[in-house]
Structure formats: structure tokens, C-alpha cells
Amino acid sequence: DIQMTQSPSTLSASVGDRVTITCRASQSINVWLAWFQQKPGKAPRLLMYKASTLQNGAPSRFSGYGSGTEFTLTIASLQPDDFARYYCLQYSSYPITFGGGTEVEIK
Amino acid sequence: EVRLVESGGGLVQPGESLRLSCAASGFTFTRFFMGWVRQTPEKGLQWVANINEDGTEINYVDSVKGRFAISRDNAGSSLYLQMNSLRVEDTAIYYCATYCERSDKCLRRFDYWGQGTLVTVSS
Numbered sequence: 001d002i003q004m005t006q007s008p009s010t011l012s013a014s015v016g017d018r019v020t021i022t023c024r025a026s027q028s029i030n031v032w033l034a035w036f037q038q039k040p041g042k043a044p045r046l047l048m049y050k051a052s053t054l055q056n057g058a059p060s061r062f063s064g065y066g067s068g069t070e071f072t073l074t075i076a077s078l079q080p081d082d083f084a085r086y087y088c089l090q091y092s093s094y095p096i097t098f099g100g101g102t103e104v105e106i107k
Numbered sequence: 108e109v110r111l112v113e114s115g116g117g118l119v120q121p122g123e124s125l126r127l128s129c130a131a132s133g134f135t136f137t138r139f140f141m142g143w144v145r146q147t148p149e150k151g152l153q154w155v156a157n158i159n160e161d162g163t164e165i166n167y168v169d170s171v172k173g174r175f176a177i178s179r180d181n182a183g184s185s186l187y188l189q190m191n192s193l194r195v196e197d198t199a200i201y202y203c204a205t206y207c208e209r210s211d212k213c214l215r216r217f218d219y220w221g222q223g224t225l226v227t228v229s230s
Contacts, residue, residue: 034216036152043202043220044152050214087152091216095168098152 002026002090006099012107017078021102023088025069032092035064035073038101039084047086048073078104109133109219111203116224123193123228129186129203129221136184140164142206143177143188144217145199145226153199156188157206171197193228200225 003026013019023033031051036044046055048064051071061076075082083106088099115127127143142157156167156177165177176189186203200223207213 036217043204043223044217045220046215046218049216049218053214055215055218089152089216094166096154096216098154100151 001095002029002093002097004088004090004097004099006086006088006102008102009100010103010105012105013078014107015078015080017107019075019078019104021073021086021088021104023066023071023073023099025071025090025092028068029090029092031067032090033064033066033071034089034091035062036087036089037082037084038087044087075104109205111205111219111221113201113203113221113224116201116226118227118229119193120230121193121195121228124189124191125193125226127188127190127201127203127224127226129188131184131186131203134205134219136179137161137181138210139208140206140213141177141179141186142204142217143186144202144204144220145197146202146223147199150199155201158186160209190226193226195228198226198228 005024007022033051035048037047038044047058052064063074065072086102110132112130140159143155145155146152158165158177174192178187202223203221204217205219
């Protein structure tokens, strides 16, 4: 199985900050990576797919980068609505696997 | 508006069975692969199973193979998860989600989700 490791597990930041979350795969997944945002009590929301393609309706301050085994999700200027938990997902091969998540909290 | 509404969760004892349902509306159900994802505070998000448009291609995570069965009713726009021989470690919120769309070359995963249904397995 492909293991997905996210870092950091928690990130403290202020409104307006640029923040970056990293996701590493235990083997190459090409560009088959997605990013999700989840708020308490809600289902995850797809933000990004194929590593760097923004999902329809997701704010343009989100960007994704990477291929192979290392990927990043960057929020250009953190907004109050962005404080949430973020997960990566590899869908290169079965079983498809999620990362452990990164909590973005208010500093 | 896309809607996925799960039902059927509840409290059961180890070894018992439960059937989850997911009612879909607001999109062409037959164009999508569908899937189930579960979530616990300890283990996070875990893909459970997915099924293609006509039910001929099915995949499961190893931990549920032989115990869970995913199925769909295209006429009724519904997705199901039959869960047998339930274990304490199956306790989770279960989400129904669109897995991918073949006309989109399956580039995306899980672009629409339900609100989830809680399954608790405890003696």
C-alpha cells in the first residue's frame, strides 16, 4: 500500500499569511493526488486534483504543486474561512489512501 | 443541486450486520462511479469501496473484503453498503461520495459527498 505522510500535523498561522502543507508518498504516484478541506462536523470538500488543478468553485488563493512523491498545497493569503483540516489523497493505485491530515489553526 | 443523503447507521453489536443507503439527486447518477469513505478521529479518512457505473467493477480496502458489499440501483439513484460481521474497528462515520466520472477521464476523486452516517459497533 502507498503511505501518504502529511506535514506539519498542525500549523498555526494568521490571516494574510502564506502557508504551505506538504504531502509525501511512499512511492511515486505521478500526479494522481488530490487535496481536501474539512471543517468540523462537515464532509470533506475537494479543493485540488491531479496535483495542481483547482476544483471548480475553489478559491484561487489555493494552489497545488508536485509530482512523483512530493506535493504541496499552498494558500497564498490565509482567510478566516480557511481555518480547517486539510487532507491529501493518492489515487494512483489501490488501495487509494489519504494522508493523516494537517490542522490549520489561528495563531 | 447535487445531494447525497446517507441513512442506515446506528449502534450494533460485534458480529451483527447493517445496510447503509445513499440517495442521490441533482446529477446523472449513471454517469458516476460511486464510493464509500469512512472516518474516525483515530485513523482519519479511509476509502472503503467503490463501484463503477453498471456495478461490474468493484474494489474494496482489504480490511472489509469478504464482509462488506457495495451495490447500486441505477433506476432508483441509490448506493448501498451491506456490512456483515461487523467489528469494533468498523466504528466510524460513513460517507457516500461520487468516486469519479468516466466522461471526465476519472481525473477527479470524491467531488461530491453526503453528510455522513454514524456506525457504532460495541458490545
